[in-house]
Amino acid sequence: MDYIIEMLGITKEFPGIIANDNITLQLKKGEIHALLGENGAGKSTLMSVLFGLYQPEKGSIKVKGKTVKINGPLDANALGIGMVHQHFKLVHNFTVLQNIILGVETVSGGFLKMEEARKKVLELSEHYQLAVDPDAYVSDISVGMQQRVEILKMLYRENEILIFDEPTAVLTPQEIDELMNIMRDLAKEGKSILFITHKLNEIKAVADRCSVLRRGRYIGTVDVKSTDKETMSEMMVGRKVNFKVDKKEAKPKEVVLDIKTVTVHSKQKGNKKALVHDVSFVVKKGEIVSIAGIDGNGQSELVQAITGLIKCDSGSIKLHGEDITKKTIRYRNIHGLSHIPEDRHKHGLVLEYTVQDNLVLQEYFTEKYQKGGFLKRDAIHENAIKLIEQYDIRSGQGAVTTCRSMSGGNQQKVIIAREIQRRPELLVAVQPTRGLDVGAIEFVHRQLIAERDKGSGVLLVSFELDEVMNLSDRILVMYEGEIVASLKPDEVTVQELGLYMAGSKRRKA
Amino acid sequence: MSGIGNSSKKSGWKNLGLISSIFAIIIGLLVGFLILLFSNPNQAIGGFKTILTGALTDGSKGIGMVLYYATPIICTGLSVGFAFKTGLFNIGATGQFTVGAFASVVVGITATKLGNIHWIVALFAAVIAGALWALIPGLLKAYANINEVIAGIMTNYIGMYLVNWIVKDTNALFNMLENRSKPVAPTANIPKALLDQIFKGSYVNAGIIIAVIAAIIIYIILNKTTFGYELKAVGFNRDASKYAGINEKKSIVWSMVISGALAGLGGGLFYLAGSGKYIEVVDELASAGFDGISVALLGLSHPIGILLSAIFIAYIKQGGFYLQLFEYSGEIIDIIIAVIIYFSAFSMIVRNFISNRERKRKVDHIGGSAQIPAPINEPSDYGSENEEEIREATQEEGGDK
Numbered sequence: 056m057d058y059i060i061e062m063l064g065i066t067k068e069f070p071g072i073i074a075n076d077n078i079t080l081q082l083k084k085g086e087i088h089a090l091l092g093e094n095g096a097g098k099s100t101l102m103s104v105l106f107g108l109y110q111p112e113k114g115s116i117k118v119k120g121k122t123v124k125i126n127g128p129l130d131a132n133a134l135g136i137g138m139v140h141q142h143f144k145l146v147h148n149f150t151v152l153q154n155i156i157l158g159v160e161t162v163s164g165g166f167l168k169m170e171e172a173r174k175k176v177l178e179l180s181e182h183y184q185l186a187v188d189p190d191a192y193v194s195d196i197s198v199g200m201q202q203r204v205e206i207l208k209m210l211y212r213e214n215e216i217l218i219f220d221e222p223t224a225v226l227t228p229q230e231i232d233e234l235m236n237i238m239r240d241l242a243k244e245g246k247s248i249l250f251i252t253h254k255l256n257e258i259k260a261v262a263d264r265c266s267v268l269r270r271g272r273y274i275g276t277v278d279v280k281s282t283d284k285e286t287m288s289e290m291m292v293g294r295k296v297n298f299k300v301d302k303k304e305a306k307p308k309e310v311v312l313d314i315k316t317v318t319v320h321s322k323q324k325g326n327k328k329a330l331v332h333d334v335s336f337v338v339k340k341g342e343i344v345s346i347a348g349i350d351g352n353g354q355s356e357l358v359q360a361i362t363g364l365i366k367c368d369s370g371s372i373k374l375h376g377e378d379i380t381k382k383t384i385r386y387r388n389i390h391g392l393s394h395i396p397e398d399r400h401k402h403g404l405v406l407e408y409t410v411q412d413n414l415v416l417q418e419y420f421t422e423k424y425q426k427g428g429f430l431k432r433d434a435i436h437e438n439a440i441k442l443i444e445q446y447d448i449r450s451g452q453g454a455v456t457t458c459r460s461m462s463g464g465n466q467q468k469v470i471i472a473r474e475i476q477r478r479p480e481l482l483v484a485v486q487p488t489r490g491l492d493v494g495a496i497e498f499v500h501r502q503l504i505a506e507r508d509k510g511s512g513v514l515l516v517s518f519e520l521d522e523v524m525n526l527s528d529r530i531l532v533m534y535e536g537e538i539v540a541s542l543k544p545d546e547v548t549v550q551e552l553g554l555y556m557a558g559s560k561r562r563k564a
Numbered sequence: 565m566s567g568i569g570n571s572s573k574k575s576g577w578k579n580l581g582l583i584s585s586i587f588a589i590i591i592g593l594l595v596g597f598l599i600l601l602f603s604n605p606n607q608a609i610g611g612f613k614t615i616l617t618g619a620l621t622d623g624s625k626g627i628g629m630v631l632y633y634a635t636p637i638i639c640t641g642l643s644v645g646f647a648f649k650t651g652l653f654n655i656g657a658t659g660q661f662t663v664g665a666f667a668s669v670v671v672g673i674t675a676t677k678l679g680n681i682h683w684i685v686a687l688f689a690a691v692i693a694g695a696l697w698a699l700i701p702g703l704l705k706a707y708a709n710i711n712e713v714i715a716g717i718m719t720n721y722i723g724m725y726l727v728n729w730i731v732k733d734t735n736a737l738f739n740m741l742e743n744r745s746k747p748v749a750p751t752a753n754i755p756k757a758l759l760d761q762i763f764k765g766s767y768v769n770a771g772i773i774i775a776v777i778a779a780i781i782i783y784i785i786l787n788k789t790t791f792g793y794e795l796k797a798v799g800f801n802r803d804a805s806k807y808a809g810i811n812e813k814k815s816i817v818w819s820m821v822i823s824g825a826l827a828g829l830g831g832g833l834f835y836l837a838g839s840g841k842y843i844e845v846v847d848e849l850a851s852a853g854f855d856g857i858s859v860a861l862l863g864l865s866h867p868i869g870i871l872l873s874a875i876f877i878a879y880i881k882q883g884g885f886y887l888q889l890f891e892y893s894g895e896i897i898d899i900i901i902a903v904i905i906y907f908s909a910f911s912m913i914v915r916n917f918i919s920n921r922e923r924k925r926k927v928d929h930i931g932g933s934a935q936i937p938a939p940i941n942e943p944s945d946y947g948s949e950n951e952e953e954i955r956e957a958t959q960e961e962g963g964d965k
Binding site for chain 1: 788789790791793794796797800801803804805806807808809810811
């Protein structure tokens with residue numbers, strides 16, 4: 056069997072940890088090979104080794120049967136290895152064409168020869184059915200098209216080995232299907248694809264083989280067709296994982312959040328676009344209401360208006376009957392509103408603070424933790440000890456660990472612990488499982504449902520359709536700042552939901 | 565990092581900070597020695613000795629003088645350090661120092677009927693003037709998002725020229741013969757508190773005690789109070805503070821005001837020392853404010869560190885004074901201080917270097933992999949940072965197609 060890339064027995068150590076322990080990854084020519092693993096399983100380290108950012112302590116890399124030494128990304132590129140990053144690397148005020156040729160411009164006498172490049176790009180675009188407009192500015196095109204630009208960049212550089220790093224995170228179901236087709240076509244053309252993900256559905260749909268990493272170790276490579284999802288997830292997590300979220304029928308009670316005709320305008324100068332337009336809905340106690348939608352359709356602004364981070368331009372927000380439209384953030388915080396923010400580094404945590412200090416971020420001034428202006432260190436510490444135990448927050452030095460040094464999953468647990476122990480009447484959770492691994496996701500989902508069953512109202516904003524479908528009691532779909540549909544999860548399919556999200560279907564609630 | 569909790573880890577961290585500061589000092593002194601060697605090889609050894617011990621030449625008087633010189637820069641150092649801790653760069657300390665000094669001199673000259681509390685009132689005037697002067701960049705930063713460095717530099721100059729102008733145009737304040745302010749009333753001078761008995765012949769006075777108390781108060785505010793918790797949170801992460809319900813604009817203003825009050829206090833302490841210091845009408849920014857930046861950097865913005873580094877800088881400055889005996893110009897000391905600051909800015913790098921080596925040694929010691937079963941604690945090795953790195957790096961692809 057011909058392997059195009061072989062990473063044999065790669066071992067990479069960091070002080071105190073072996074990030075890659077004798078890992079072998081063999082990529083056949085023309086196959087789609089999935090690399091599956093939780094966060095921290097060693098996927099990124101392995102890719103860093105492949106791109107020459109790290110030199111492994113042991114092991115060798117072979118490309119087309121020849122042992123090579125890769126000292127940096129330039130070497131990797133020269134060997135035909137290219138990568139589509141999870142967060143695209145495009146220059147926003149450049150056109151598609153300019154982005155594609157950036158770094159490999161054909162020049163004569165110091166002048167760009169754009170026509171040649173354009174011809175080549177158009178040929179590639181046609182050949183692989185990657186429809187792009189070469190003269191459109193990247194800032195104007197959709198995320199899906201940006202991804203196609205990234206793919207074209209690799210093809211333009213004549214890369215043979217294409218690495219996709221979690222490419223579906225930002226796409227709608229329809230766009231995902233399209234991407235899957237493109238990947239299949241590319242493989243048919245003889246390109247070899249390495250597909251990094253932790254979504255099992257996608258692996259099932261497109262990959263030929265799948266290699267699994269767990270905690271820095273190589274667990275095995277399986278043939279995707281003959282292996283079921285449960286087996287793969289067990290390989291990944293090391294135990295059985297419950298995919299279906301167990302939950303009882305919701306018992307909605309009185310209204311806790313009542314939003315009426317809320318509108319938020321863009322704060323940019325000269326941009327009067329309504330980011331949230333005339334949105335009204337209610338959340339009752341004891342139910343989980345989800346807002347589904349593609350990133351950037353006004354969900355963030357809506358949540359920020361509810362939590363007080365931005366002002367709404369018109370409309371009213373009522374929390375258990377009280378109008379809080381004009382109230383401060385602190386007022387909302389101490390009157391039953393908890394918020395698991397979208398960006399845990401920007402809003403959720405003061406990263407330089409310790410776990411214990413972050414756990415009292417909204418409560419340090421209360422009687423419990425403060426006396427005469429002085430912090431009650433002991434109370435703060437005890438609180439942390441209790442929550443660390445209860446939520447299984449793992450960190451180097453326990454309560455006094457600086458949050459910056461913790462893994463994303465544990466940082467998220469700090470936030471969740473903090474927000475839930477405040478006993479909210481309304482819990483607003485935005486992307487609560489973003490970047491978490493399967494085990495942690497399961498944990499977060501259980502917590503949200505537990506909150507619901509305790510009688511809190513939960514407003515969940517998520518871009519993960521599976522999450523929306525599994526957790527919600529009601530689904531609101533947001534498109535271009537408006538609620539375009541109000542649905543019940545058992546009345547709608549993922550595909551249909553995708554159509555609402557893409558704006559091609561609407562149904563007023 | 566900043567005095568949260570009381571784990572053993574924290575003291576280790578502090579030691580590393582100390583080590584890196586000492587490292588910076590040693591390099592600075594070595595460079596100073598090289599300069600001495602270049603400009604006049606014969607006298608180099610003697611000159612270097614003077615730098616190190618010159619301050620002690622006159623025994624207790626020398627120490628007293630060191631403390632006298634340290635007093636204002638402890639205050640400006642605290643001013644800058646406090647602002648650093650709360651996420652601001654108060655480059656305007658110089659202006660606040662000047663305005664504070666001016667206020668104290670005005671009260672010192674004019675309010676002669678106050679008797680025993682005259683000096684206290686004058687000091688308060690200095691504190692309030694410094695605070696108000698810092699209020700301007702504070703408000704601009706918080707509500708108009710104008711960088712405090714730019715506003716600070718401007719208020720430095722405005723403060724200096726304003727003070728010169730008022731002094732010159734007010735007969736009650738101006739000594740025309742000497743082109744400077746008149747002397748303050750004797751009651752406005754800070755008491756000696758017996759320190760003149762201990763350090764005979766020096767200008768030292770109770771000001772040093774006030775400065776030390778200020779350092780202690782700042783330490784308590786930063787580490788023990790909810791107020792400090794808020795200010796630091798805003799400094800580290802303005803968005804998260806807002807999310808937590810902290811009024812982040814108010815916090816920024818408060819940080820600047822306190823910082824300015826400290827710088828103003830420094831001005832008051834220096835000009836009420838009874839050492840024959842007057843407001844000279846010259847177009848020159850007071851150096852004490854900029855020394856404060858050096859002091860804060862070398863002291864790693866920690867109040868106790870600032871105390872020590874201010875005394876150290878005063879000490880070698882005092883030594884530099886005697887350097888003139890060896891046909892060197894006193895400015896060499898300024899070069900040495902500059903180099904020290906340069907290297908203490910590298911202290912982060914040194915610190916990381918040391919801590920990495922420490923960690924490695926520990927790993928070797930216990931046999932590396934023995935520790936692995938907690939990969940969850942190991943984010944930075946494959947967490948976002950690395951992903952970012954690989955993304956950044958692979959982006960530089962191309963070129964040699």
